[in-house]
Amino acid sequence: MNLLSASAAELGRLIATREVSSVEVTRAHLDQIAAVDTCIHAFLAIDATGALRQAAATDARIAAGEQLGPLAGVPIAIKDLLCYQALPTTAGSRILEGWVPPYNSTVVQRLIAAGLVLIGKTNCDEFAMGSSTETSGYGPTHNPWDTARIPGGSGGGSAAAVAACETPLAIGTDTGGSIRQPAAVTGSVGVKPTYGMVSRYGIIAMASSLDQAGPVARTTLDAALLHTVIAGHDPMDSTSLTTPVPDVVTAARLGDVRGLRIGLVREFSGEGYAPGVELRVQQAIAALLTAGAEVVEVSCPHFIHALATYYLIMPAEVSSNLARYDGMRYGLRIGDDGTNSTETVTRLTRGKGFGTEAKRRIILGTYALSAGYYDAYYGSAQKMRTLIARDFATAFERCDVLVSPATPTTAFKLGERIDDPLAMYMSDLCTIPANLAGIGAASFPCGLAPEDGLPVGFQVMAPALRDERLYQVGAALERELTAKWGSQLLAQAPALTDTKVVW
Amino acid sequence: MADELLSFDAVLERFDPVLGLEVHVELSTKSKMWCGCPTEFGNEPNSQVCPVCLGLPGSLPVVNAKAVESAIRIGLSLNCQIARWCRFARKNYFYPDMPKDYQISQYDEPLCFDGEIAVEVGEMAYQVPIERVHMEEDAGKITHIGGVGRIANADYSLLDYNRAGVPLMEIVTKTIHDTGAAAPEVAAGYVALLRDMVRALAVSQGRMERGNLRCDVNVSLMPKGASELGIRSETKNVNSLRAVADAVRYEMRRQGAILSAGGRVVQETRHWNEAGYTTAGRSKETAEDYRYFPEPDLVPLAADPAWVEQLRATLPEHPGKRRARLRTEWGFTQREFGDILAVPGALDTIADTVLAGATPIAARKWWLTELARRANEWGVALDELPITAKQVAEVQALLDTGQINDKLARQVIEGVLAGEGDPAAVVQHRGLTVVSDTGALEVAVDGAIAADP
Numbered sequence: 001m002n003l004l005s006a007s008a009a010e011l012g013r014l015i016a017t018r019e020v021s022s023v024e025v026t027r028a029h030l031d032q033i034a035a036v037d038t039c040i041h042a043f044l045a046i047d048a049t050g051a052l053r054q055a056a057a058t059d060a061r062i063a064a065g066e067q068l069g070p071l072a073g074v075p076i077a078i079k080d081l082l083c084y085q086a087l088p089t090t091a092g093s094r095i096l097e098g099w100v101p102p103y104n105s106t107v108v109q110r111l112i113a114a115g116l117v118l119i120g121k122t123n124c125d126e127f128a129m130g131s132s133t134e135t136s137g138y139g140p141t142h143n144p145w146d147t148a149r150i151p152g153g154s155g156g157g158s159a160a161a162v163a164a165c166e167t168p169l170a171i172g173t174d175t176g177g178s179i180r181q182p183a184a185v186t187g188s189v190g191v192k193p194t195y196g197m198v199s200r201y202g203i204i205a206m207a208s209s210l211d212q213a214g215p216v217a218r219t220t221l222d223a224a225l226l227h228t229v230i231a232g233h234d235p236m237d238s239t240s241l242t243t244p245v246p247d248v249v250t251a252a253r254l255g256d257v258r259g260l261r262i263g264l265v266r267e268f269s270g271e272g273y274a275p276g277v278e279l280r281v282q283q284a285i286a287a288l289l290t291a292g293a294e295v296v297e298v299s300c301p302h303f304i305h306a307l308a309t310y311y312l313i314m315p316a317e318v319s320s321n322l323a324r325y326d327g328m329r330y331g332l333r334i335g336d337d338g339t340n341s342t343e344t345v346t347r348l349t350r351g352k353g354f355g356t357e358a359k360r361r362i363i364l365g366t367y368a369l370s371a372g373y374y375d376a377y378y379g380s381a382q383k384m385r386t387l388i389a390r391d392f393a394t395a396f397e398r399c400d401v402l403v404s405p406a407t408p409t410t411a412f413k414l415g416e417r418i419d420d421p422l423a424m425y426m427s428d429l430c431t432i433p434a435n436l437a438g439i440g441a442a443s444f445p446c447g448l449a450p451e452d453g454l455p456v457g458f459q460v461m462a463p464a465l466r467d468e469r470l471y472q473v474g475a476a477l478e479r480e481l482t483a484k485w486g487s488q489l490l491a492q493a494p495a496l497t498d499t500k501v502v503w
Numbered sequence: 504m505a506d507e508l509l510s511f512d513a514v515l516e517r518f519d520p521v522l523g524l525e526v527h528v529e530l531s532t533k534s535k536m537w538c539g540c541p542t543e544f545g546n547e548p549n550s551q552v553c554p555v556c557l558g559l560p561g562s563l564p565v566v567n568a569k570a571v572e573s574a575i576r577i578g579l580s581l582n583c584q585i586a587r588w589c590r591f592a593r594k595n596y597f598y599p600d601m602p603k604d605y606q607i608s609q610y611d612e613p614l615c616f617d618g619e620i621a622v623e624v625g626e627m628a629y630q631v632p633i634e635r636v637h638m639e640e641d642a643g644k645i646t647h648i649g650g651v652g653r654i655a656n657a658d659y660s661l662l663d664y665n666r667a668g669v670p671l672m673e674i675v676t677k678t679i680h681d682t683g684a685a686a687p688e689v690a691a692g693y694v695a696l697l698r699d700m701v702r703a704l705a706v707s708q709g710r711m712e713r714g715n716l717r718c719d720v721n722v723s724l725m726p727k728g729a730s731e732l733g734i735r736s737e738t739k740n741v742n743s744l745r746a747v748a749d750a751v752r753y754e755m756r757r758q759g760a761i762l763s764a765g766g767r768v769v770q771e772t773r774h775w776n777e778a779g780y781t782t783a784g785r786s787k788e789t790a791e792d793y794r795y796f797p798e799p800d801l802v803p804l805a806a807d808p809a810w811v812e813q814l815r816a817t818l819p820e821h822p823g824k825r826r827a828r829l830r831t832e833w834g835f836t837q838r839e840f841g842d843i844l845a846v847p848g849a850l851d852t853i854a855d856t857v858l859a860g861a862t863p864i865a866a867r868k869w870w871l872t873e874l875a876r877r878a879n880e881w882g883v884a885l886d887e888l889p890i891t892a893k894q895v896a897e898v899q900a901l902l903d904t905g906q907i908n909d910k911l912a913r914q915v916i917e918g919v920l921a922g923e924g925d926p927a928a929v930v931q932h933r934g935l936t937v938v939s940d941t942g943a944l945e946v947a948v949d950g951a952i953a954a955d956p
Contacts, residue, residue: 083561096560103554105561202554202561208799238565238801317799320593323604324558328662342599342654369595369794378796 002502003028004165005491008074008222011168015073016062022055022073026117029075033120033166036496041141042151042161044080045087046120051075058115071225072115077167079158080121081128082213083202084108091204092124092154094137095353096331105202106234107171107213114229119167122157126355127322128178128206130154131427134418135357142414143186145454145493149411152182152427158216159186163490165501169226170216175206176310177407177431179214180443184406184457187445187489189223189474190216192431194464195438196241199234207317208239210310210435218490220444220474224252227467243465251468255475258292262473263399267303268430274409276449280456281405284446287480288473296399300391305384306433307425312368312381313436318358319365325353360421389437396463401473404430406443406457430459440467444474445489446481455489506780507760511684511752514724514759520686521732522679522751523721524631526697528672528707529641529714530573535668536640537564537607542670544713548663556668558602563800566591570638570670571614572814573706575806577672578615578636579815580700588805589614591638591798596791599660600643602667608639610795614804621823622692625837629689632677643667672707678732686722686755687748694718694747695844699822702851710884711742711847718747720775722754724762733758734768739784741775744845750775757781829854833863843867846875848885855892861899869895873916890919897926911935 003011003025014020030048037043058073083089083101090096104112111118125135133141133156141156143149144164151160155172159182162170172179174192183190191214198213205211215226231245264285269278285295327333327349328342335348354362368377395402407427417424434441443457458477462469482488491503514520535542538555554562575585592610618633644666649658674697682689698716701707708715723735736758741750758768772784820828829850830840843849849870856866870885874895878885898915901907907915907930918929930936 081561083559089560091560099560101554101559101561103559103562200561201563204560205800236565237563239799316796320595320605320794320796323595323597324560324602326597326599326604328599329557329602330559342660346597366794369796371792371794374794374796 004032004501005503006168007219008071008168008217009219009225011074012070012072012225015058016068016070018062022058022117023052025073026051026055026075026119029119029167032164032501036164037166039142039147039496040144040160040164040166041139042122042157042164042166043077043120044090044092044123044138044157047087047118050086051117051119054112054117058117061115069114069229071169071229073117074169075117075119075167076111076169076171076226077120077122077158077161078108078111078118078171079124079155079173081124081173081204082108082171083204084118084121086118087121089121089204090137091127092136092138093126093325093353093355093358094332095325095349097137099331101202103202106199106236107230108202110230110232111171116169116229122155122161122170124157124178125154126358127204127318128154128173128175129318129357129361131177131181131424132414132417133157134414135355137355140414143411144496145186145411148413149454150185150414152185152407152411154178155182155190155216159183159188159190162186162188162216162218163493164496168218169222171213171230172216173203173211173213174431174435175210176314176435177428179216180431180441180457180459181407181427183216183443184459185411185455187455187493188216188218189220189442189444190214191223191227191442191467191470192434192440193227193231193467194241194440195435196239197231197245197440197465197467199237199240201234201236205317205321207314208321209317210314212435218488220255220471220478221249221252223442223474224248224471241465246466246468248468248471252471252475255472255479257288257472257476260293260401260469260472261399262288262293262295263298263395263402264295265303265402265404266297266299267301268404272408272426272429273405274449274451276451277405277407277409277456280447280449281403281458284458284477284481285403287477287484291476291480293473293476298395298398298402300388300395300433302384302387302391303433306388306436307429309381309384309388309436310428310432311364311425312377313385315361315365316368316378317365318361319369322354322358322362325350327353357421385436388433392433392437392439392461392463400462401469402461403473404459404461406430406459410449410452410454410456434461437464439464440470442470442474444477446477447489448492506757507764508753508756509759509763511756513763514755515684517763518724518726518755518759519680520682520751520755521723521725521735522676522682522686522690523735524676524679524690524693525719525721526674526694527717528577528674528697528701528709529716530570530670530672531705531707532567532569532573532670534567536567536570536638536670537668540668546665548661548665551665552667556602557664564607566801566804567670571804571806573670573704574614574636574638574672575811576704576706576814576818577674577701578618579811579818580704580821581615581618581620581633581636581674583615583618583633583636585806585811586612586614586616586804587808588803590803591801592795593798595794598642599662600645600667602643602664606639606642607798607801609637613637614806620693620696622689622696623823623826624685624688624692625841627685629679629682629685631679631689631693634675634677636672636674639671639673641666641669641671687751690720690751691744691748695744696822698847699850703819703822703825711744712884714742717742720747720750720754722751722758723768724755724758726762733762734770736768736771736773736781738773738775738781744847746775746777749779750781753779753781826850833857835863835867839867842871846871846885849875852885852892856895859893859896861896865899866895869899869916873913877920888920889922890916894919894926901926901930906930906936908937911937
């Protein structure tokens, strides 16, 4: 048994039956981080002492006969957007450098309560704004498949950490694709639950009406187990849903798609889509047909406006959410030498603390909300958001889930799009509509593009609250494809160092 | 103060004043608007804060249901419609006392709208139309140290976020027309009515001197016969009833002088100075753009109509109706009753004293003279004096039964205020009884004559 390539479900079972200890599992992952993170840079902070202490505590509880959840003792990494009292929380921004929150996010509380072992905070684009982790104030993360390439973003740290076996599980957040696009380009599984299913309390906001935390894992079942731990009503978040969390674990165990109607979104193909991406998506659909699903092609005519809509609503909310970083109360403060005015200190602090992309979006959003422009920009975008949600509603009358590529291309090279914001934004073309409509969506690995040998992600989108369908499709696909490949896709990833991960 | 002023009468000859009043009411809920922190006043700075009211990264607001209930009850008392569905909005602006650098407020979808309330001035009743009642949050308190007490040249500033997130209601009138010479009194009367209303509803302390009730006064003038509104000024933080009336009168006279000289009134925010005049603040033309948009962290508010009706059915007696009833019951003239209304808290303390057995005339006398003077000296409200309505009624009873005279009664009150106990105890303790035993009196007189023949 290789503790690094084992699934979280397996590790949880072994720990529960005391075949291995949580301390051993945790130590193995801390060793892997020490060995590979110098070339991946998935982590911004590691809590080795705290993690081993939590692991020992979980081992003790198990030894004492306590019945814990299926993931008790399993290590997990969390995106640096989630407040965690034990470690600094920076949101990938210099403006929050060294800030240690005085409280835990609800997701973190739930992880601790379920006995998971929090090993560290993962890198992300600054305030989750980016598709490559290159806007992080602390340097980019590298894709384990090719360290010259991006790991996706904003949650590139979480996806890369999982893909590089530095952790079996991670938490990401998804505002326009920040869980799914990194999962796609690293060959991991990433799920954005229905908006409101996972509490946002204690998660640093980018765009409040779009942000949603979710699981990053190597298998569909692992993601479902983690989904169950973090989902559920939270009175601290007014937008948190009170409806019961669907049984995603059973859906992931069964992977039964017989009779399931799958709709392929016509708008997400053709020009701009890499041939290898289209090929693997077609093959994934064929695999689902084999598994008993029905497939139709559907049109969602307003999806072509999703990117423009997103780039009005998201920056508008960003411009307001990021206003609090003014150097007055916490985080970075520049120019407080007794001669500068409050406004000057704030200006200097923001000038230095925010990166280019954060500034770009603050300016865009401020403009979109300003008097005289509100109706034309923010107002119109809200109307288009409604039309996009209606496209989904119409499509879901004909099919149970919608599918598409998760991202138009495979991982591009670091530096390739950083000076071309529009090209960068195109990375989220397929993932944004689900955020605008608030529905659940996921990316599952579906093969390597023949032209570059890099992973391709298959996106599944389900109606609001029907997140179990994501796992049904993901598990069926995983079963069909691993049977064909003879192993998980990630087993084909190149070795990073001499410390071999045995699959 | 260098403003040219036209005489009040001359203003009225040529112009019709138009008023608009915005009143902020701080609610007296136990917890804050978006979190469970207490709202208690006067505690150690920053001792009543949490991640939510400090606006820490990642924190989220949750609406205080009691505050919503209070706002609806205020709206119903002002005869407003209650929105079946409304949202909160973010008002974006920067100031160090705003932890999130935006205020959660309501914009184009207020909770209560389209109301109306009658304000009596003398024998006349003026209808004041209500535009809206909406909910928002208070900011923290900033104290500038050094300089002249403003942020620009302070040595440093201290921030106390205990008040940040305390629920506020903003009550906005539509333009109030046809008040003529009574404009100052209508404005003050309206604010007094609101104050009494929120106190009767027990939703706010309603103390202007403590900032529980803060008033912004909008004034413009229309030339007689004109149909278009004039340009208005907005005088901020007018924080006593008298100041409300004075600010209206001052702005009428100032604007009257400008317009009579062929000038143009500048649309601006003005500050009220306690010395009795307004000064220019920031001009509205360069005013901030607040970039309002619907608050994405909160779900829309949809008050159940059945609940609203239940709240309507349990409203206390309307202050206007109560006043009319009490005036009739007590038999006071408009002027006599008006004197009571002019003193904050007097109506309630007098009513309580009457309930405790005193006559209205006696109750009015004590509270408006001796006790009002004391309250004034100590800078407290009448009902904050360490004497109860019942104790005042007891003093009056001692007086009525001849056990003490008027002069001694004042000493008894003195004693009660000094914490010497109930009136009877003070009488005993200080030996203040009027000597009514003629035998004892004769002995005393004889003794005095003998000592000094």
